[in-house]
Amino acid sequence: MKPSVRLTALLGLVFFCGCASTKDYREAQRDSSLHTDPQGSRLLLPRDFAKLGVVPDSAERIRRESNQMVDITNPASLASDVPGTFAGRDNTTDLAAPVLSEGLTSPVIPALLAVSVQDAAEAAARKRVVVYTAALRSVVGDIDASMARAKELALSCGGYVQEIRGDSIALRVPAETFEPTLAAIEALGQTAAREIHAQDVTEEYVDLEARLKAAQQMRDRLAALLEKAADVKAMLEVERELGRVNEEIEKLTGKLNVLRNKVAYSAISISFVRVAPRVSAAAGARQLPFYWLRQLHPDRLWD
Amino acid sequence: MHHRMHAVTTALICALAPGCVSQQFTLPKGFVRVQDYVYEVKGVSAKGHAIGLRIHENTDPPGDLDFWTQAVEHQKVDIDGMKLAAREAIRSDAGLDGTLFQFELGEGPGKTGYWVALWVSGRRILTVEAALPAEIAAEEAEAIRKSMRSVR
Numbered sequence: 001m002k003p004s005v006r007l008t009a010l011l012g013l014v015f016f017c018g019c020a021s022t023k024d025y026r027e028a029q030r031d032s033s034l035h036t037d038p039q040g041s042r043l044l045l046p047r048d049f050a051k052l053g054v055v056p057d058s059a060e061r062i063r064r065e066s067n068q069m070v071d072i073t074n075p076a077s078l079a080s081d082v083p084g085t086f087a088g089r090d091n092t093t094d095l096a097a098p099v100l101s102e103g104l105t106s107p108v109i110p111a112l113l114a115v116s117v118q119d120a121a122e123a124a125a126r127k128r129v130v131v132y133t134a135a136l137r138s139v140v141g142d143i144d145a146s147m148a149r150a151k152e153l154a155l156s157c158g159g160y161v162q163e164i165r166g167d168s169i170a171l172r173v174p175a176e177t178f179e180p181t182l183a184a185i186e187a188l189g190q191t192a193a194r195e196i197h198a199q200d201v202t203e204e205y206v207d208l209e210a211r212l213k214a215a216q217q218m219r220d221r222l223a224a225l226l227e228k229a230a231d232v233k234a235m236l237e238v239e240r241e242l243g244r245v246n247e248e249i250e251k252l253t254g255k256l257n258v259l260r261n262k263v264a265y266s267a268i269s270i271s272f273v274r275v276a277p278r279v280s281a282a283a284g285a286r287q288l289p290f291y292w293l294r295q296l297h298p299d300r301l302w303d
Numbered sequence: 304m305h306h307r308m309h310a311v312t313t314a315l316i317c318a319l320a321p322g323c324v325s326q327q328f329t330l331p332k333g334f335v336r337v338q339d340y341v342y343e344v345k346g347v348s349a350k351g352h353a354i355g356l357r358i359h360e361n362t363d364p365p366g367d368l369d370f371w372t373q374a375v376e377h378q379k380v381d382i383d384g385m386k387l388a389a390r391e392a393i394r395s396d397a398g399l400d401g402t403l404f405q406f407e408l409g410e411g412p413g414k415t416g417y418w419v420a421l422w423v424s425g426r427r428i429l430t431v432e433a434a435l436p437a438e439i440a441a442e443e444a445e446a447i448r449k450s451m452r453s454v455r
Contacts, residue, residue, distance in 0.1 A: 274410060
């Protein structure tokens with residue numbers, strides 16, 4: 001078979017797999033709380049395999065196992081700790097086998113599909129990726145001073161001010177300083193309301209990592225195919241697909257960076273409320289029958 | 304003759320009535336005197352600080368300094384909700400013991416200081432009030448105190 005014909009057939013198969021997998025993927029989404037991507041994907045993903053019963057549901061495994069947290073601020077640790085680095089596995093379940101059973105020999109798709117969800121789930125189960133957020137309502141005597149102090153606290157621990165609106169301020173502080181900073185901010189006044197959320201984004205993180213890895217692998221393979229392309233038509237087809245994959249990589253990278261930032265910097269939003277005047281605090285206090293006492297006020301001086 | 308008798312009578316009545324007794328104090332440097340029907344003496348600075356003396360009639364029998372000190376604090380803090388930043392004993396240049404209150408109103412940079420010096424002298428209660436920013440230079444604060452102490 002001519003190389004160009006073989007290349008075209010291969011690309012066609014790639015598209016076919018993408019389309020076929022999309023259906024399964026969406027079915028998997030409907031049935032599983034693990035999968036939350038509303039847009040679907042044309043890439044074959046590890047979770048598609050899980051849905052088809054080839055490997056255990058990674059979400060179940062994650063729920064059953066550990067509760068540690070990933071140090072997401074350290075990319076090096078992520079590469080080794082968090083699934084998405086699918087190197088060195090020996091228990092790969094290759095769903096590509098039935099799909100590619102009819103005479104296809106290209107290494108692209110098997111390599112792309114040979115992604116172990118089991119490894120991913122196990123690695124994820126070892127450590128958790130958690131986004132911490134806190135919302136406070138603090139009653140203070142001096143709002144401006146309290147807001148300035150809150151800002152100082154955030155900056156001093158390596159955080160930053162995300163937004164100031166009226167008497168509210170939104171801060172982002174490094175995750176490792178979340179608790180002490182929150183305690184220091186609470187000490188600024190009397191906390192009237194407090195909400196703290198710990199959102200487990202392990203599944204989302206693992207999913208993004210896996211999709212990114214798969215897309216990068218596909219890009220590498222397509223780049224290799226591009227070099228081997230024998231005619232212009234094949235070259236154009238590979239380049240078109242390469243462009244689509246690169247676009248996908250950029251989107252996934254962006255999402256991953258946003259998620260990493262959310263994990264690395266915990267959000268603390270504070271709504272300051274001025275303490276009620278003593279007149280209401282001293283309920284039951286009675287006026288004295290001396291009118292001039294009531295007239296003692298700076299406004300009378302400034303009249 | 305009639306006119307003269309009338310003037311003498313008026314002078315005597317005024318001397319006995321607390322509100323008619325002429326009270327003065329020296330305005331701080333940088334203040335100018337302004338007319339005001341409420342205050343015996345009132346002055347303002349170019350920065351908008353204000354200071355004024357008022358005289359109030361004491362009760363019969365008269366309440367002493369302790370009574371009026373508690374009454375002022377109760378009214379301003381418990382009723383009006385002012386923050387009492389400081390309260391100190393003060394003695395006038397004429398040797399009269401009094402109380403100086405430093406109240407604060409509002410929040411942030413616009414926080415206002417409201418000082419009230421209180422003296423009780425028999426049937427008369429004297430108050431010297433000053434309205435100024437809560438944060439002022441030490442020299443300005445001392446000038447206000449000096450002015451308050453000069454009441455006579």
